[in-house]
Amino acid sequence: MAGDTNEEGLTPREQAALLPLSPGVYQFVDRTGRIIYVGKAKSLRRRVGSYFVQSREHSAKVRAMVRQIAAIRHIVVDSEGDALLLENSLIKTLQPRYNILLKDDKSYPWIVVRREHFPRVQSTRQLVRDGSQYFGPYSSGMMQRSVLEFVREVVPLRTCRLDLSPQAIARGRYTVCLQYHLGNCRGPCIGAQSEEEYDRLVGMVVSVLKGDLRPVRAYLETEMARAAEALRFEAAQRFKQRLEALDNYSSRSVIVSAKIVDVDVFSLLVEEEAAYCNFVRIRHGSVTGVYTVRLSTGIDDDRPAMLALAIRHAVEEVIADGRLAREVIVPFLPAAAQLFDGVTFTVPKRGEKLDLLEFSQRSARIYRAEQLRNLEIRNPARHTERLMEAMRRELRLERAPRHIECFDNSNLQGTHPVASCVVFRDGRPSRREYRHYNVKSVVGPDDFASMREIVGRRYGRLLAEGAELPDLVVVDGGKGQLSSAYAVLQELGIADRVPVVGLAKRIEEVFYPNDPMPYYLSRTGEPLKVICHLRDEAHRFGITFHRQKRSNDFIHSELEQIAGIGPKSIEELLRRFRTVARVRSASLDELTALLGPAKGRRVHAHFHGDA
Numbered sequence: 001m002a003g004d005t006n007e008e009g010l011t012p013r014e015q016a017a018l019l020p021l022s023p024g025v026y027q028f029v030d031r032t033g034r035i036i037y038v039g040k041a042k043s044l045r046r047r048v049g050s051y052f053v054q055s056r057e058h059s060a061k062v063r064a065m066v067r068q069i070a071a072i073r074h075i076v077v078d079s080e081g082d083a084l085l086l087e088n089s090l091i092k093t094l095q096p097r098y099n100i101l102l103k104d105d106k107s108y109p110w111i112v113v114r115r116e117h118f119p120r121v122q123s124t125r126q127l128v129r130d131g132s133q134y135f136g137p138y139s140s141g142m143m144q145r146s147v148l149e150f151v152r153e154v155v156p157l158r159t160c161r162l163d164l165s166p167q168a169i170a171r172g173r174y175t176v177c178l179q180y181h182l183g184n185c186r187g188p189c190i191g192a193q194s195e196e197e198y199d200r201l202v203g204m205v206v207s208v209l210k211g212d213l214r215p216v217r218a219y220l221e222t223e224m225a226r227a228a229e230a231l232r233f234e235a236a237q238r239f240k241q242r243l244e245a246l247d248n249y250s251s252r253s254v255i256v257s258a259k260i261v262d263v264d265v266f267s268l269l270v271e272e273e274a275a276y277c278n279f280v281r282i283r284h285g286s287v288t289g290v291y292t293v294r295l296s297t298g299i300d301d302d303r304p305a306m307l308a309l310a311i312r313h314a315v316e317e318v319i320a321d322g323r324l325a326r327e328v329i330v331p332f333l334p335a336a337a338q339l340f341d342g343v344t345f346t347v348p349k350r351g352e353k354l355d356l357l358e359f360s361q362r363s364a365r366i367y368r369a370e371q372l373r374n375l376e377i378r379n380p381a382r383h384t385e386r387l388m389e390a391m392r393r394e395l396r397l398e399r400a401p402r403h404i405e406c407f408d409n410s411n412l413q414g415t416h417p418v419a420s421c422v423v424f425r426d427g428r429p430s431r432r433e434y435r436h437y438n439v440k441s442v443v444g445p446d447d448f449a450s451m452r453e454i455v456g457r458r459y460g461r462l463l464a465e466g467a468e469l470p471d472l473v474v475v476d477g478g479k480g481q482l483s484s485a486y487a488v489l490q491e492l493g494i495a496d497r498v499p500v501v502g503l504a505k506r507i508e509e510v511f512y513p514n515d516p517m518p519y520y521l522s523r524t525g526e527p528l529k530v531i532c533h534l535r536d537e538a539h540r541f542g543i544t545f546h547r548q549k550r551s552n553d554f555i556h557s558e559l560e561q562i563a564g565i566g567p568k569s570i571e572e573l574l575r576r577f578r579t580v581a582r583v584r585s586a587s588l589d590e591l592t593a594l595l596g597p598a599k600g601r602r603v604h605a606h607f608h609g610d611a
Contacts, residue, residue: 010374012069013052018374019045020366022076025086027096029071037065037098038090040083044074065098075290076366089286109144111135111151111209118164118188118198121151121205135209151208154220154239155201158185260352265329266314267360268307269368276371277310278364279318280356282325290360291318292367308334329353331361384426387526391427394527395510396519397499401472402426404530405458407485408476408538409439409450419454420542423470427530434541451475451484459492473500476535479511486513507532559583562606569595573603583607 010018019026021043028037041047051058051066058066077083091099112124115131123144127134152159162174174189186193204215220239227236265280274294281289293313295306311334315322327344337345348354372386388400395401404424409417417439423430437457439450455473462469475485482502489495495513502511508528509518521528559570559580576594577583583591584607592600 012066012072013049015072016045016048016052018370019048019072019074020076020370021045023078023080023083024074024076025083025090027073027090027094028065028069028098029073030068031070035073035094035096036068037096038087038094040080040087042080042083044076048072048074061098076363086287089288093283093286093288111144111148113202113206113209116164117166118158118195119202120159121148121157121202123148133206147209151205152184154223155205156184156186157198157201157205158188160185160189162189164188260356262325263327263329263353263356264314264325265356265360266307266311266334267331267357267364268303268310269361269364270303270306271368275306275310276364276368277307277313278360278367279310279314280360280363281319282356289318290363292364293318294371302335304333304335307332308336311340329357329360331357387427387530390525391527391530394521394525395472395499395501396512397472399471401470403468403470404472404474404534405470406474406476406534406538407451407454407458408535408542409447409454409481410542417450418542419450420538421454421458422534422537422541424530424534424537429533429537436541447477448480448484451477451481452488455485455488456492459489459494459498463492463494469494469498471499473498474531474534475500475502476538477502478504479516482511482513503531503535507535562603564602565599569599 023040023042024044025038025040026044026048027035030036039047051062051069075086077086110124110127111134112122113133113135114120114122115133124134151157158164159179160177162168168174169189169191172190176187176190176192177185179185180187186198188195188198204219207215224236224239227233227239260282263282265278265282267278269276269278276292276294278290278292280287291314293310295310307330311324311328315324324340324343326342327346328340329346329348332347333345334340337343346353348357372383388402391397392400402425406422406424407419409419419437419439421435421437423433425433435458437454439453441449441453455475459469461467473485473489475481479502482500485502486495486500489498489500500513503509504511504518508521508523510521510531511518521531559565559573572594573583577586583603586604588600588604591603594600595603
């Protein structure tokens, strides 16, 4: 499946804990490999994990099912509505033992625009391939009815079953109905509305059902203006509310399609050591299966050949009848495509077929991430090695940055200048090695000079003590602060031993010494996450120290204003009361008992205005 947590040595409870928090569909598999239950979830991890918590609310049937679970499969989708549609498809296809089987003839609710003269817009649960346009499916009948109600209220279309062919209208046997008098129909049955004008309104409805609100928005604005001019404010507000409700409506679902009937979809994700091929099966317009296989790349990384091998594997091992659909959607043509008899390979560029291919590619990426996470849970060192190698490549370093130090300055209009140095080991914070610095030699808001001082003090001391130098120095600032830090490293003679980079305002931009152009990190890679964590920690640690220093200075300055109260008395007050607020609220007896009668009265008089 898109994810299969049946890993060696993991219990079902542990498998559930590895599931993502995304919406999707989960499947419980017994020891024989048979799927016994299919369910949907807004959060896969929370929903599946609830089965393995002791609860009196669990029925005997649920407890019996849980005892049979050997593996958990899952498919991640974009929304809870897609999860509902996919669950419906899989239950009908797989008919698991513990599901309430859907044996009636009802299916998803759709909206159909009939192929006929003066087309009607109706609700249906049956897809008939008669050339009509179908929109949906909708995850609930309520949503479908609300869209239909909106369409019928905004756009005046007929709802009758009359044959409105030109010959039938020409006979003149029809009379208008109540809907005409109510203004919900413009009377095409008596020739009061031309077919061209009616088709224009139908086109507006089709645009709405496809998710394009621009035509109907212009129509609504006109109607709202007319209603406002006529002082019909309730009608104008109703049009506005209908449009706001429709803005939240999604017109298409990858899980179920009215246009794509029977296809197979293959996608390929190639890594250095392995490749992952995802296979999605579409039957009767619905997703009936999602599978992912892992392939060893070996010395040959020919992608068309790998895709052909994966398709052959699916035919022989996964597909029950051993036959592909007549159309197969792929990211590129497989090798020897002509050997797959009767199969047409399609590489989509746009539309629903491209959406299906992207769904398959996303499923392959999710499966790969889960496989790596499972391996790293068993062997944490594997994750560290992979992360360090990724950072080495991404940051263009000669060695893995196992020891990283990041500097950040903080001041308030030049006052209370401080700096922070945070240390990461193997991509994780090493908080016991964090350091605060008071900037001593800089007057005013000069971040460049502050950076020179702090970097010089830090590495001058490490060199004097013979301590370990970092594998990478990160400076939170642009090219100016980077140049300051690099100049200090050159003066210390370690510029060739300690690489240094600067972080720009845009987090994915990294500057290197003597290079005016930034280097862009991958937005989806783990190195960027570590860099973001570094910057956040340096900023948090520096700001905390800066606030503490300002607060301490304020406390001392407040107490130092009291005549006759010296540093020792201030220290005694803070040791006893902790804060100035508590000193202010202290009684005269408490103050005199601590400082003596004379000083106690002075402190009390300062805060309370005593004579």
